[in-house]
Amino acid sequence: MFATNIPSASSWLESLNPAQREAVTCGDGPVLVIAGAGTGKTWTLACRVAYLIERGVPPERILLLTFSRRAAKEMLARAGRLVDRTRTGKVWGGTFHATANRLLRIYGRALNLSPDFTVLDQADMADLMDLIRGERTPARDKKERRFPKKDTLVAMYSRMVNAGEPLSSVLEHAFPWCRDEADGIRAIFAEYTRRKRDQNVLDYDDLLLYWRALGETPAGQDVARLFEHVLVDEYQDTNPLQAQILQSLRAENRNLMVVGDDAQAIYAFRAASVRNILDFPLQFPGARRITLEQNYRSTRPILDVSNAVIAQARERFPKNLWPVRSGGARPVLLTCSDENEQSGEVCDQILEHREQGIPLRRQAVLFRTGHHSDLLELELTRRNIPFVKYGGLKFLESAHIKDVLAMMRVLENPRDEVSWFRVLQLLDGIGPAGARSIMTSLGVRVAPRDPLRTLIDSPPRVPDATAVGLNALRLALADCTADSTPLPPASEIARIRQFIEPFILERYSSGQARLQDIEQLEQVAGNYSVRGRFLSELALDPPSATSDLAGPPLLDEDYLILSTVHSAKGGEWDVVHIIHAADGMIPSDMSTGNQEEIEEERRLFYVALTRARDNLYVYFPLRFYRRPRGLDDNHHFAQLTRFLPEPVQSLFDRRGAGAAESFSSASVVHKSSRDGIDRLLSSLWDG
DNA sequence: CGGCTGTAACTTTTT
DNA sequence: GTTACAGCCG
Numbered sequence A: 001m002f003a004t005n006i007p008s009a010s011s012w013l014e015s016l017n018p019a020q021r022e023a024v025t026c027g028d029g030p031v032l033v034i035a036g037a038g039t040g041k042t043w044t045l046a047c048r049v050a051y052l053i054e055r056g057v058p059p060e061r062i063l064l065l066t067f068s069r070r071a072a073k074e075m076l077a078r079a080g081r082l083v084d085r086t087r088t089g090k091v092w093g094g095t096f097h098a099t100a101n102r103l104l105r106i107y108g109r110a111l112n113l114s115p116d117f118t119v120l121d122q123a124d125m126a127d128l129m130d131l132i133r134g135e136r137t138p139a140r141d142k143k144e145r146r147f148p149k150k151d152t153l154v155a156m157y158s159r160m161v162n163a164g165e166p167l168s169s170v171l172e173h174a175f176p177w178c179r180d181e182a183d184g185i186r187a188i189f190a191e192y193t194r195r196k197r198d199q200n201v202l203d204y205d206d207l208l209l210y211w212r213a214l215g216e217t218p219a220g221q222d223v224a225r226l227f228e229h230v231l232v233d234e235y236q237d238t239n240p241l242q243a244q245i246l247q248s249l250r251a252e253n254r255n256l257m258v259v260g261d262d263a264q265a266i267y268a269f270r271a272a273s274v275r276n277i278l279d280f281p282l283q284f285p286g287a288r289r290i291t292l293e294q295n296y297r298s299t300r301p302i303l304d305v306s307n308a309v310i311a312q313a314r315e316r317f318p319k320n321l322w323p324v325r326s327g328g329a330r331p332v333l334l335t336c337s338d339e340n341e342q343s344g345e346v347c348d349q350i351l352e353h354r355e356q357g358i359p360l361r362r363q364a365v366l367f368r369t370g371h372h373s374d375l376l377e378l379e380l381t382r383r384n385i386p387f388v389k390y391g392g393l394k395f396l397e398s399a400h401i402k403d404v405l406a407m408m409r410v411l412e413n414p415r416d417e418v419s420w421f422r423v424l425q426l427l428d429g430i431g432p433a434g435a436r437s438i439m440t441s442l443g444v445r446v447a448p449r450d451p452l453r454t455l456i457d458s459p460p461r462v463p464d465a466t467a468v469g470l471n472a473l474r475l476a477l478a479d480c481t482a483d484s485t486p487l488p489p490a491s492e493i494a495r496i497r498q499f500i501e502p503f504i505l506e507r508y509s510s511g512q513a514r515l516q517d518i519e520q521l522e523q524v525a526g527n528y529s530v531r532g533r534f535l536s537e538l539a540l541d542p543p544s545a546t547s548d549l550a551g552p553p554l555l556d557e558d559y560l561i562l563s564t565v566h567s568a569k570g571g572e573w574d575v576v577h578i579i580h581a582a583d584g585m586i587p588s589d590m591s592t593g594n595q596e597e598i599e600e601e602r603r604l605f606y607v608a609l610t611r612a613r614d615n616l617y618v619y620f621p622l623r624f625y626r627r628p629r630g631l632d633d634n635h636h637f638a639q640l641t642r643f644l645p646e647p648v649q650s651l652f653d654r655r656g657a658g659a660a661e662s663f664s665s666a667s668v669v670h671k672s673s674r675d676g677i678d679r680l681l682s683s684l685w686d687g
Numbered sequence B: 001c002g003g004c005t006g007t008a009a010c011t012t013t014t015t
Numbered sequence C: 001g002t003t004a005c006a007g008c009c010g
Helices: A011-015 A018-025 A041-054 A070-081 A097-111 A121-137 A139-145 A150-163 A165-176 A176-199 A204-214 A216-227 A240-251 A300-311 A338-353 A370-382 A398-411 A417-424 A434-442 A450-458 A464-482 A487-509 A511-525 A529-542 A552-556 A596-608 A675-684
Strands: A031-035 A062-065 A092-094 A116-120 A201-203 A229-232 A256-261 A288-292 A332-338 A362-366 A387-390 A560-564 A573-578 A612-625 A634-638 A653-656
Touching: A011 A018, A011 A041, A011 A176, A011 A529, A018 A041, A018 A288, A031 A041, A041 A062, A041 A070, A041 A256, A041 A552, A062 A070, A062 A097, A070 A150, A070 A529, A092 A097, A097 A204, A097 A216, A097 A529, A116 A121, A116 A204, A116 A529, A121 A150, A121 A417, A150 A165, A150 A176, A150 A240, A165 A176, A176 A201, A201 A204, A204 A216, A204 A240, A229 A240, A288 A398, A300 A450, A300 A596, A300 A612, A332 A338, A338 A370, A338 A573, A338 A612, A370 A387, A370 A560, A387 A434, A398 A417, A398 A464, A398 A487, A398 A529, A417 A434, A417 A511, A434 A450, A450 A464, A464 A487, A487 A511, A487 A529, A596 A612, A653 A675
Parallel strands: A031 A256, A031 A288, A062 A092, A062 A229, A116 A201, A229 A256, A332 A612, A332 A653, A362 A560, A362 A573, A387 A560, A573 A612
Antiparallel strands: A612 A634
């Protein structure tokens, strides 16, 4: 389509290094860009988009697949600064799932899919599994034999679909303790699939599955022809199913560019396979390979530590990251006597850097799991340091929000049995069995008649005590469906809130706070005019941080970033604090079952380290509280993360308790230490 | 006696 | 803030 070496009028091309420029300006055909951490990957992709547009590719014929909506937005915003913003706005950008959602609503007919399908997120998938599990497994059988629970069933199912791996193999490799239950599991999956079809719903996995299937239809050819250029970010974290989707787009379009770094593959638990990136040249013959190795982000001492950590990895693409930036402080390995001291130290360092002119928002605290920041959050609050937390956000998962959304989903799709099941159980005197029997009498699953109308017009008989609640529910649903034109989502939530308020206040001690959450949901809904759109956007792009929900006032304020390492992917900060760098936390003791898991944890730690630009702090609490592992003292002496053996430690500036000694000596476990007793006592009077 | 409601342990990472 | 389980109400 265009030659590689046409001189460009764009001055921003001059700012790129040769490898980057090659990636940005290369011509037709498949391209694999191996981009090490901090090598300007995001910038390169943004430039590529801008370049293509400038070369006359219609923006609506560019598809930019990213890992999160946030990443797509960021990249297109950057591209928009290089060329006309109105044009970059037309680029198809977003996650595989969100793009599938969009395409299937247009082309789904070809697969006999009605365009008004609703989307099940992972929690919804689990609820539907559980519903079926409950029907199929009589109570006594559950006690008789251990059968996988709903979340496990979803994990199995998703792995099966996304990895394209037969159930027997999934069970064998990932869930060996469930091998004997294969028949029961298979039966549940079969029923699960049937129900989804009956209810016109697609789960996360279906979105990809159907997109791939689209490729085999004539409509799929139309889809493939839609895009002249397909760009994929974070390719190391895509799964086999996603790779097949790209194959299906290839028929009409050879212009595929994937960007990634095998050393940063951290989503194997989601069936992502590093083979995608390693085998790209085989899957897409004739692929050009470009490697970005020049690191713009970090100072040399930080890069030295990062390289030393990843050098221990078992298997990897050899890459030689070299820093552009010279000088810089050595990373600090800060040993703390316990978690409280760790929280205090983190705050001290943060405030000190702030005094030196690094605003809070240029600093981040990273950790392995959501609750690792609990204690720190208390300390930050105490010291009046504002923060937003990414990852592990439970807003959509909280029961009261799910209750409201279930109401909306019943209105949107009266065949959605999971939502009915939930809504009905709000009422006093109705539990799982009661809800089931009402659903049967409404004919949620079978009747040709709209179950919603049946409930409103001819309600089932229930005991008097229950009838009060049932009538309130009928009234609310009737109000929401009274007009021929549906209420705007925000007004609908307002009406639902009115209905649900007494239940929330009665059920939860923190009822008022929960009602405020619902008001917040109402605020978010204010941006949408159509309920269906609101619901699917919420499922596909859930608020990823507290800040996504809070209004604009927070935006001009300075705040610290707290994030799980997973959610920090792609981010960079001047100062990075990694807490809980102790074995059991990093690596998580949930993930040390086999060498592959440990390797992934190592890459995770590497991702965390490479987020830092100028200053890096790694905190190691000698003692930490471990969730129940026996009745006695749960405080254990920790071992520094195994990813920092002595030679790597020596690259750090070691500070804090025991810094002079080798850390390996701190492995003895003392039960009922004096601190433990003091803590126990103080918990008695502090409550 | 079935099923609802109150009580006790445990809690990875995310589209 | 769940999920399993045990007691008790209808």
